[in-house]
Amino acid sequence: MTNFKEDLTKVKAFVFDVDGVFSNSIFYLDPNGEPLRSMNIKDGFAIQHAVKKGYPIGIITGGTSKSIKVRFNGLGVVDVYLCCSNKMEYFEDFINKNNLNPANILYMGDDLPDFNVMKKVGVPTCPSDAAEEIKQISKYISDCKGGNGCVRDVIEQVMRAQGRWMDNEAFEW
Helix, strand or coil, rough: CCCHHHHHCCCCCEECCCCCCCCCCCECCCCCCCEEECCHHHHHHHCCCHHHHCEEEEHHHHCCHHHHHHHHHHHHCEEEECCCCCCHHHHHHHHHHCCCCCHHEEEEEEHHHHHHCCCCHHHHHCCCCEEEEEEEEEEECCCCCCCCCCHHHHHHHHHHHCCCCCCHHHCCC
């Protein structure tokens, strides 16, 4: 088994769940019953920076809100999968569409619907407040809780390990 820092140098793509990863586990409902999520702006910066550097990014969520798609499309993410009851099906679509090997993917999830995909990828990760079953299969558990910078944490670590974090593009949104 390789160590986490070595694994970071092999990452070519990222896949993330949304609720419990980009947002905390608490959200409010608007008058129409739509969930209102709070997301960390530093996670957003890291996502758009990774997109600029050419990393394919997939969002696979059970969430149904169109605001998720709007948010991530606005950051440059094109592979946003909503209403996913079986995440593996959408993960397979993502890797086929982007011609990727699962061994070169970092996935961050927080709960049982993420389990099967996390078992397939090379670098399974999770926020500090993930379900115990998810922590047990993760190669890395962020010090950050979901919605509090855990996405930035893993993206920054990968890009630093690959020498791609700090350059002229890092200073632009």
